[in-house]
Amino acid sequence: MKPVNVAVTFKPTDLPDGVTAGSLKVTIEKEDASPAVDSKGIPIPAIVADAGPYVFADVPSGSYIVTVQRLDSAGANLGLAVSSVATAVVQPTFDAPATVTVTVG
Numbered sequence: 001m002k003p004v005n006v007a008v009t010f011k012p013t014d015l016p017d018g019v020t021a022g023s024l025k026v027t028i029e030k031e032d033a034s035p036a037v038d039s040k041g042i043p044i045p046a047i048v049a050d051a052g053p054y055v056f057a058d059v060p061s062g063s064y065i066v067t068v069q070r071l072d073s074a075g076a077n078l079g080l081a082v083s084s085v086a087t088a089v090v091q092p093t094f095d096a097p098a099t100v101t102v103t104v105g
Contacts, residue, residue: 006054031063
């Protein structure tokens with residue numbers, strides 16, 4: 001399994017009167033819009049945080065849609081969400097012998 005790291009860039013945008021910007025909500029789902037699950041089949045929850053890093057751990061190989069939504073201070077969506085497609089590729093590995101030391105006597 002591989003972690004999926006999400007980097008977010010920002011653009012200054014006018015706030016509506018009386019609204020305060022809050023956290024970011026970062027979600028990951030399969031490319032077909034079904035819930036993304038970890039290696040144990042458990043749905044991967046959204047990350048809600050004021051600042052990064054935004055990392056989804058234990059993501060199986062596949063194509064995913066990552067969506068970032070700014071929330072207001074009450075937790076409601078603020079502005080438009082931004083999405084991007086990400087592909088996680090897990091290369092299986094194994095522990096191969098590297099060296100052998102033999103001592104005689």
